[in-house]
Amino acid sequence: MYDAVYDADRLVVGFDLDMTLVDSRQGIVDCMQRTLRTRGVTATEQQLWPLIGAPLLDNLALFLPDDQVEDAATDYRADYLVQAIEVTVLLPGARDLVDAIHAAGGKVLVVSAKNPAAVQAVLEHVGITPDIVVGDLFGHDKAGPLSEHHATAYIGDHSGDMHAAGTAGVRAVGVTTGPTDAAALLAAGADVVVDDLAELVPRLADLAAGAPAAK
Incomplete structure (x- = not known):
């Protein structure tokens, strides 16, 4: 149902790992x-x-x-x-959102501050298979792989994730499953904040559109 609507070349969604995709x-x-x-x-x-x-x-x-x-x-x-x-377990909506992105023909990118061996071990344990995995990066440094892989959005639970998205010029999506509340995520530059990832499944067009023009 997604292939007729979304351009696979445009839908590249980046995710933080800890407290965004997984409850660690x-x-x-x-x-x-x-x-x-x-x-x-x-x-x-x-x-x-x-x-x-x-x-x-x-x-x-x-x-x-x-x-x-x-x-x-x-x-x-x-x-x-x-x-x-x-x-470590998946957070609500994580599998549904990743599956929806892949069903749309899009790509999933995980960029985490965690070291690469641990990132891979966690993803294998919870059964999530992203297209690209990058570890050992935090805050603004995450912008590099987001730009390199032409991400259209980055989803995270930390203010540093919102800063990374802003630096890369992609849509910044905050999720309140981590220690940072909605107000702090918005203050850090989030374009939208959700309580869990399931809320984003019907909003793939927004994730494919990139950062708002007014940002």
Whole structure:
């Protein structure tokens, strides 16, 4: 039903991963707490929740001396692949939206701050197969692959995702499944904010249109 309406060359939708496509909160918090605890630091879920989606090294540096951050990141990444993948689940509407984009003849691009090995492991676990996957990028740096792959929209739960979309000149779509609320997403440049991805399934034409002319 979508092929007659959408141009496959125009519909290229980028997604953030954590708290946009997948609910990874439990795994991230548990692994961060274990990594910090082995270094004598206690962090609560309330402290860690707002940090989800930001670069790992930056998050660890909030709790640890500089000379411990790299080793802690190595430990976290190893622990994540063992402990966190199985507790990660798709967020509501994620599969429906990805399937609708593919049914329309469009492409799905995942651009995440998470390291590539973890991104691939999470996607394989939840059964999502994007056309392009890029890891280790955050905020404005995500604009590079969005431009390179001619994305028409970028969907994310973090203010940094909205900044990336704005830098790339693509439609910025915020989703409130992460730690950032609608007001903050709009303030960061979101063209539209939804509560879950299912709301976007009937709006593929908007995602294919690119950024609004007035943006």
